[in-house]
Amino acid sequence: MTGASALTHHVLEVNNLRKVYGSDVVAVDLVSFHVGRNEIVGLLGPNGAGKTTTINMVLGVLSPSAGSITIDGIDIARDRRHALERTNFAAVYAALPGNLTVAQNLRVFGLLYNVNDLNARIEQLLDRFDLVPLRDRKCGVLSSGEATRVALAKAFLNRPTLLLLDEPTASLDPAAADDVRTRIRRYADEANVGILWTSHNMYEVEDVCHRVLFLSHGRILLEGDPKRLPIEHGHKTLEDLFIAVAREPLTLGAK
Amino acid sequence: MRGSVARVLPLFAWVAVDMVLWGFLTRYLNAITRAGLDFVPTLLGAVLLWDYFTRVMHGVTTTFLEDVWSRNFLNLFATPLSIGEYVAGLVVSSVLTSTVGLVVMLVLATVVFGLSFLGFGVAIIPFMLVLLTFGLALGIVGSAIVLSLGPASEWFIWPIPAVVAPFAGVFYPVSTLPRWMQFIAQLLPPAPVFEGLRAIVAGQGVAMAPLAWAVALAVVYLVAACLIFGAVYRRAVRVGLIARYSAESLS
Numbered sequence: 202m203t204g205a206s207a208l209t210h211h212v213l214e215v216n217n218l219r220k221v222y223g224s225d226v227v228a229v230d231l232v233s234f235h236v237g238r239n240e241i242v243g244l245l246g247p248n249g250a251g252k253t254t255t256i257n258m259v260l261g262v263l264s265p266s267a268g269s270i271t272i273d274g275i276d277i278a279r280d281r282r283h284a285l286e287r288t289n290f291a292a293v294y295a296a297l298p299g300n301l302t303v304a305q306n307l308r309v310f311g312l313l314y315n316v317n318d319l320n321a322r323i324e325q326l327l328d329r330f331d332l333v334p335l336r337d338r339k340c341g342v343l344s345s346g347e348a349t350r351v352a353l354a355k356a357f358l359n360r361p362t363l364l365l366l367d368e369p370t371a372s373l374d375p376a377a378a379d380d381v382r383t384r385i386r387r388y389a390d391e392a393n394v395g396i397l398w399t400s401h402n403m404y405e406v407e408d409v410c411h412r413v414l415f416l417s418h419g420r421i422l423l424e425g426d427p428k429r430l431p432i433e434h435g436h437k438t439l440e441d442l443f444i445a446v447a448r449e450p451l452t453l454g455a456k
Numbered sequence: 457m458r459g460s461v462a463r464v465l466p467l468f469a470w471v472a473v474d475m476v477l478w479g480f481l482t483r484y485l486n487a488i489t490r491a492g493l494d495f496v497p498t499l500l501g502a503v504l505l506w507d508y509f510t511r512v513m514h515g516v517t518t519t520f521l522e523d524v525w526s527r528n529f530l531n532l533f534a535t536p537l538s539i540g541e542y543v544a545g546l547v548v549s550s551v552l553t554s555t556v557g558l559v560v561m562l563v564l565a566t567v568v569f570g571l572s573f574l575g576f577g578v579a580i581i582p583f584m585l586v587l588l589t590f591g592l593a594l595g596i597v598g599s600a601i602v603l604s605l606g607p608a609s610e611w612f613i614w615p616i617p618a619v620v621a622p623f624a625g626v627f628y629p630v631s632t633l634p635r636w637m638q639f640i641a642q643l644l645p646p647a648p649v650f651e652g653l654r655a656i657v658a659g660q661g662v663a664m665a666p667l668a669w670a671v672a673l674a675v676v677y678l679v680a681a682c683l684i685f686g687a688v689y690r691r692a693v694r695v696g697l698i699a700r701y702s703a704e705s706l707s
Binding site: 222253254257260261262263264281282283285286288290292294295296297298299300310313314315355 | 460522526527528529530531532533534535536537538693694695696698699
């Protein structure tokens with residue numbers, strides 16, 4: 202399956218994914234899910250639930266113990282290069298090199314992702330994320346909000362079909378976080394991209410995600426519409442449901 | 457790199473200081489020893505070649521450590537870049553930066569202290585190739601050590617040239633060494649280079665068999681280093697080191 206041109210399949214398909222460290226530490230346990238085109242899926246769960254481990258496996262920086270990951274129809278284990286050409290990410294723990302300027306970072310990563318007409322693409326993203334005045338500023342001296350906008354510009358550089366956002370607003374004040382969410386949503390609508398989004402801010406998740414997956418102890422416990430899911434499980438808000446998942450996962454049952 | 461003094465200066469500053477220091481030492485030695493003995497080609501020539509080897513090795517490791525220091529592993533290895541392309545990038549960067557150092561050393565040693573580099577003849581070509589290849593191999597292995605053991609282990613790799621130097625006979629014939637050190641010297645490609653250098657200065661020809669052995673050995677080490685780096689990278693992906701280094705650096 203060539204994948205890239207096909208529009209019928211999901212941009213991300215994860216099947217029976219499992220990661221075991223050593224002989225008995227199970228970080229992710231037979232997880233299966235998908236992300237569709239133009240869909241924003243929230244990957245939720247308490248610290249240590251397996252969210253970042255799952256994202257790292259999708260990014261190809263951590264090999265699964267079992268299972269498969271298909272990005273835009275391409276199995277990452279078989280064709281890592283073409284799978285990752287269609288992917289990009291932004292994470293609070295993966296800041297861009299602080300000794301390079303905004304423009305230099307975008308250039309370096311544009312070259313690594315083999316972006317066509319790179320100069321024009323960089324100008325487009327600098328403009329889109331209000332980074333033109335920061336073009337020649339070193340990334341190490343940017344504020345959290347500015348650094349997040351640069352990370353997002355980098356994440357959109359290669360026009361990914363799958364975007365992974367690991368707590369993209371974690372270090373931002375509410376106004377900056379709202380600005381970033383608006384930019385991501387607006388751009389995602391135009392770019393025909395599927396997004397896997399992790400966050401501990403349930404208001405944010407309810408606001409941006411079309412569907413959520415609750416992870417606990419490496420397994421998916423719940424899946425559904427973030428606006429309906431709390432009521433379906435006897436909770437008032439998504440935050441209440443999150444707390445229940447974190448404290449009493451067994452009462453909700455594993456999927 | 458453009459406009460960054462902190463990056464441009466180390467390319468040539470330390471080797472230039474070495475040339476000045478050893479240049480004056482050779483002048484002093486020439487003055488106090490019997491007439492006709494010239495320390496410039498033996499001592500200053502040896503320092504120049506050894507510094508070149510060191511710059512090559514550190515050129516690889518410094519480029520790799522830039523990614524460690526800037527916590528860039530996750531960003532980098534989540535791109536379509538293959539590990540072969542990444543290592544090739546380390547090699548190209550090292551060749552370019554070490555060439556800058558070499559040119560500065562040659563200019564200083566020739567103009568200020570009268571070292572005739574061309575006087576070594578065509579043998580200088582295999583000499584340089586051996587030092588380049590072995591330097592690249594050690595640099596790649598050093599990078600693999602840091603990737604395997606973590607960012608704090610960079611202090612293991614900086615002294616590697618200083619540890620190798622006594623065995624390689626940079627400043628004295630290998631025959632000076634005790635037998636067990638001579639055995640190790642046979643396994644080090646730079647040893648025949650410096651033996652050859654002294655032979656040329658003494659007016660003797662370069663022994664081709666040891667030099668051919670050195671070339672072959674250096675190539676084997678380079679191939680082995682690339683295989684080791686690939687194996688360490690695959691282990692890092694398996695056990696989660698690449699992702700963990702970014703998270704650890706953050707905390």
